[in-house]
Amino acid sequence: xxxxxxxxxxxxxxxxxxxxxxxxxxxxxxxxLDPPTVLVCVAHGTHTHGYLEHRGGFGVNILFEDxxxxxxxxxxxxxxxxxxxxxxxxxxxTGIPILDQSMVFMGCTVVGAHVYGDHTVYFGEVQELQQHxxxxxxxxxxxxxxxxxxx
Numbered sequence: 001x002x003x004x005x006x007x008x009x010x011x012x013x014x015x016x017x018x019x020x021x022x023x024x025x026x027x028x029x030x031x032x033l034d035p036p037t038v039l040v041c042v043a044h045g046t047h048t049h050g051y052l053e054h055r056g057g058f059g060v061n062i063l064f065e066d067x068x069x070x071x072x073x074x075x076x077x078x079x080x081x082x083x084x085x086x087x088x089x090x091x092x093x094t095g096i097p098i099l100d101q102s103m104v105f106m107g108c109t110v111v112g113a114h115v116y117g118d119h120t121v122y123f124g125e126v127q128e129l130q131q132h133x134x135x136x137x138x139x140x141x142x143x144x145x146x147x148x149x150x151x
Contacts, residue, residue: 003142005148009040010102013055014051015047018095020091024074040124042120042122044119045118059098059108060105064101064135064136098130110124
């Protein structure tokens with residue numbers, strides 16, 4: 001799978017106290033356009049899995065190419081996140097955190113889930129969309145950050 005270049009997203013949700021929670025994910029894709037639906041695969045051993053199960057909604061934040069620090073930070077388990085990575089959230093009216101400064105944000109309502117192995121595939125109908133088209137996306141290829149336009 002490392003030979004398949006992917007974009008990098010940060011999936012946002014809220015914990016049981018309503019505090020924003022985030023997880024880096026590249027297991028994300030469009031399912032259909034009518035209605036606009038995406039999917040994300042979440043491992044059962046993650047905090048995010050439990051929050052999506054309880055809350056019924058999630059955000060997908062597509063990162064800009066210069067946001068490697070956020071991609072790497074949220075790829076770690078919450079207890080292992082160290083360093084001075086700066087980020088902020090804005091909450092949607094439906095209580096989904098938007099990772100400020102992301103390239104694209106999609107606020108989704110869970111409309112289906114399928115358990116397979118140690119993951120659940122969550123299908124989310126996009127209810128809200130925000131985008132900033134002034135840059136290139138962060139990519140991942142061969143287990144590394146990938147910059148196709150870098151000489």
